[in-house]
Amino acid sequence: MSEGFIFPNLEFNSRRSPVVARRGMVATSQPLAVAAGLAILQQGGNAADAAVATAAALNVTEPTSTGIGGDCFALYYDASTRQISGLNGSGRAPRALTLERLRREGFVDELPPFHPYTITVPGACAGWCDLVARHGRLPMSVVLAPAIRLAEEGFPVAPITALFWDWAVERQLRRAPGGLELTIEGRAPRPGEIFRNQGLARTFQRIAEGGKSAFYTGEIASAIAATVQAAGGCMTEEDLSQHQSTWEQPISVVYRGLRVWECPPNSQGLAALLGLNLLEGFSISELPPLSARRLHLMIEAMRLAFADARWYVADPAFNPAPVDRLLSKEYAAERRRLIGTRRAALGVSPHDLRPGADTVYLSVVDGDGNACSFINSNYMGFGTGIVPSGWGFSLQNRGHNFSLDPEHPNALAPGKRPYHTIIPALATRSDGSLFASFGVMGGFMQPQGHLQVIVSMVDDHLDPQTALDRQRFYIEVNAKDEPVVLETGIPERVMSELAEMGHPVSMLQGRERAVFGRGQIILRDDNGVLWGGSDPRADGCAMALL
Numbered sequence: 260m261s262e263g264f265i266f267p268n269l270e271f272n273s274r275r276s277p278v279v280a281r282r283g284m285v286a287t288s289q290p291l292a293v294a295a296g297l298a299i300l301q302q303g304g305n306a307a308d309a310a311v312a313t314a315a316a317l318n319v320t321e322p323t324s325t326g327i328g329g330d331c332f333a334l335y336y337d338a339s340t341r342q343i344s345g346l347n348g349s350g351r352a353p354r355a356l357t358l359e360r361l362r363r364e365g366f367v368d369e370l371p372p373f374h375p376y377t378i379t380v381p382g383a384c385a386g387w388c389d390l391v392a393r394h395g396r397l398p399m400s401v402v403l404a405p406a407i408r409l410a411e412e413g414f415p416v417a418p419i420t421a422l423f424w425d426w427a428v429e430r431q432l433r434r435a436p437g438g439l440e441l442t443i444e445g446r447a448p449r450p451g452e453i454f455r456n457q458g459l460a461r462t463f464q465r466i467a468e469g470g471k472s473a474f475y476t477g478e479i480a481s482a483i484a485a486t487v488q489a490a491g492g493c494m495t496e497e498d499l500s501q502h503q504s505t506w507e508q509p510i511s512v513v514y515r516g517l518r519v520w521e522c523p524p525n526s527q528g529l530a531a532l533l534g535l536n537l538l539e540g541f542s543i544s545e546l547p548p549l550s551a552r553r554l555h556l557m558i559e560a561m562r563l564a565f566a567d568a569r570w571y572v573a574d575p576a577f578n579p580a581p582v583d584r585l586l587s588k589e590y591a592a593e594r595r596r597l598i599g600t601r602r603a604a605l606g607v608s609p610h611d612l613r614p615g616a617d618t619v620y621l622s623v624v625d626g627d628g629n630a631c632s633f634i635n636s637n638y639m640g641f642g643t644g645i646v647p648s649g650w651g652f653s654l655q656n657r658g659h660n661f662s663l664d665p666e667h668p669n670a671l672a673p674g675k676r677p678y679h680t681i682i683p684a685l686a687t688r689s690d691g692s693l694f695a696s697f698g699v700m701g702g703f704m705q706p707q708g709h710l711q712v713i714v715s716m717v718d719d720h721l722d723p724q725t726a727l728d729r730q731r732f733y734i735e736v737n738a739k740d741e742p743v744v745l746e747t748g749i750p751e752r753v754m755s756e757l758a759e760m761g762h763p764v765s766m767l768q769g770r771e772r773a774v775f776g777r778g779q780i781i782l783r784d785d786n787g788v789l790w791g792g793s794d795p796r797a798d799g800c801a802m803a804l805l
Contacts, residue, residue: 277724278791280803285313286779286791287621288324288700288799291414292316295405296623299397300804306623307335307394308402310631311387315406315463317619318652319456320414321798322441322641323423324700325619327462327474329637329655330379331386332522334509334685334696335394338628341691344393345509345522347676348386350379350502351574352658354673355493358665370659373431373643375492377656379677380502381474381483383635388471389504390631400467407467410460410651417798418450422770423640431644432653436490438644441653458651475499482647483654490645509685512536512586515717517694520685521709524572524580528682531706533564535713536591537598544718549749551756552600554732557714558743558762559598561707565736567594568706570668574676578668603761618681618705620698622781624789626804630696630781632683638702684709693783695723699794701776703736708776716782723780723792724801731775746775772796 278284285296296313304312310333318326331348356376361367370377391402416424424447432438439445440458448454465473473479480499487494510528511520514535521528537560546553571580584590618636642655660678661671669678682705686694695716699708708731715726730746742763745754749766757764767774777797782790791801 275724275728275793275795277722278801278803280789281787282626283624283804284781284789284791284801285309285621285623286781286793286799286801287313287317288619288777288794288797289317289320289417289420290798290800291320291409292621293800293802295409296621297802297804298405299402300625302397302401304397304402305395305627306625306629306631307390308397309623309625310621310633311391311395312402312405313621313623314387314633314635315403316409317621317635319406319409319459320417321420321619322653323420323427324637324640325635326637326652327383328381328652329635329642330382330657330679330681331633331635332526332679332681332683333386333390333634334520334522334632334683335390336630336685336693336696337394338693341687343509343520343685343687345507346386346390347505347507347522347526348382348389349525349676349679350382350657351674351676352379352661352671353492353494353498355495356671357673358663358671361663361671367663369663372639372659373435373656375487375490375643375645377658378487378492378494378643378645378654379658380494380498381655382502382504384466384474385471385502385504388466393506399470403463403467407460407463410456410463413453413455415451416448416454419798421448421450424448427640427644431641435644435646436486437646437648438641438653440646440648440651441641456651458649460651462650462652475502479647479650482650486645486647487654510582510586514539514713516689517717518687519713520687521682523575523582525574525676525679526682527568527572527678527680527706528684529572529580529582529585530561530564530568531682531684531709532586533567534560534706534710536586536588537563537595538710538714540592540595543714548719549730549753551753551760554753555603555757555760555762556598556600557710558732558734559603561710561734562741563594563597564706565734569736572678573668577672577675618700618702620683620700620777620779622696622698622779624693624696624781624783628693628783628787630685630693632685632696632698634681634683634698634700636681680705682706682709686713695780695782697778697780699776699778701774704733704774704776707733708778712778712780723782723790727778727780727792727794733774744774746772
């Protein structure tokens with residue numbers, strides 16, 4: 260680290276302009292990962308190839324948020340057909356993990372966040388390989404080459420990443436089996452310090468040569484299973500070898516003439532669409548941006564959306580949700596009646612339709628107009644922080660999102676996928692042309708972020724960068740009375756007015772503003788020009804091909 264540099268204060272007060280180009284663009288939270296994606300586009304790859312190259316490079320440069328030990332989701336827009344396909348790259352609970360087993364061991368209400376029982380099968384590797392196999396043009400050996408080089412040669416750690424790494428050493432890595440392998444002599448790398456990850460390079464090289472089977476069988480799978488079991492978990496090599504991604508039909512709603520697309524459950528993309536459907540019934544554009552009245556309506560729409568999502572988002576193979584009914588305009592009108600224009604409605608419940616956490620997001624649009632909206636996560640930073648020795652990646656704790664209530668649709672069960680917070684998004688015009696590929700990472704912030712940037716771009720006609728710069732609100736979804744936190748820059752009088760309307764509200768500033776997530780947007784206008792924005796709350800950028 261250069262003498263005199265310190266951790267950033269995260270004030271996010273610099274100005275950025277949107278990046279404007281035509282031949283292809285990548286946007287994500289690490290410039291080196293952006294460069295990896297652009298290199299693949301330059302070599303003739305398309306949006307799918309570049310997305311996976313970027314995701315792999317993010318595993319190297321931002322392991323504090325993502326990795327091959329986690330899961331992924333993607334939406335892919337094919338410009339030639341104007342069709343959108345959805346990839347569910349999330350893993351399942353081990354076959355030996357049951358509610359009965361947890362009760363015998365004293366787990367009744369929830370699992371501790373970093374317990375080995377929260378480790379679900381990592382779905383990212385299969386997701387990467389399946390996306391390239393179906394939509395890409397290049398072999399995995401070419402796609403993974405930039406990430407392998409970054410891991411072998413090392414890279415200078417970005418400032419915000421160094422900050423999160425420092426937190427994770429204290430929270431997870433110092434105590435987790437193998438966690439110290441992702442440190443420098445027991446500490447986090449400092450801003451600008453070179454970090455090398457030979458183990459991860461070896462993992463990626465195996466996958467480059469042998470495809471996804473090199474991860475889910477053989478040495479890597481054996482190391483994962485042995486490490487989890489030694490830590491007290493029950494994942495087996497058979498759990499890993501049986502894993503498969505699924506291709507699914509995306510879900511969507513029309514918001515003011517634009518169709519907004521999300522992945523279906525077990526993804527919480529449903530919450531974003533429910534919120535937009537509710538909000539469409541109000542004249543948001545007539546209210547001043549960041550005014551108490553506008554924020555009140557947006558907050559109330561998201562509260563109702565989460566009330567439904569927390570009940571209905573589950574693995575559809577076990578508990579399919581009535582998605583068509585939930586996303587109907589009739590249902591939105593029915594639920595909208597619960598929103599008062601001047602008073603908060605706390606403690607709302609899901610409508611009964613039953614019969615009788617830390618992620619990276621990236622966006623790529625190539626020169627042909629294909630787009631990939633892609634998200635990858637460990638959850639809670641490094642996940643459990645548990646590292647299979649010598650392989651350079653940590654294992655996720657996505658199973659922490661299971662309910663331990665046997666009556667809940669999202670109740671833990673063997674081979675089941677949990678409620679998943681990570682959600683990529685796309686928006687298309689009425690003629691099917693691409694409007695934008697976008698996402699906002701950050702646990703339960705994600706659907707809230709999607710709603711807020713869509714409102715900024717559609718109701719207020721902001722460019723992608725200005726939409727991402729705008730201050731945000733965040734509902735603390737799992738807290739009593741669902742308090743709302745506002746980002747510094749929203750006037751204090753607005754906070755006071757929201758409090759008078761009944762919202763439990765507070766203001767966050769400095770490093771705590773990480774809760775508002777980090778987004779990326781690439782918009783494609785009617786002339787085929789790409790407009791890119793990258794969140795100022797992260798280390799990254801949007802960049803384009805010459």
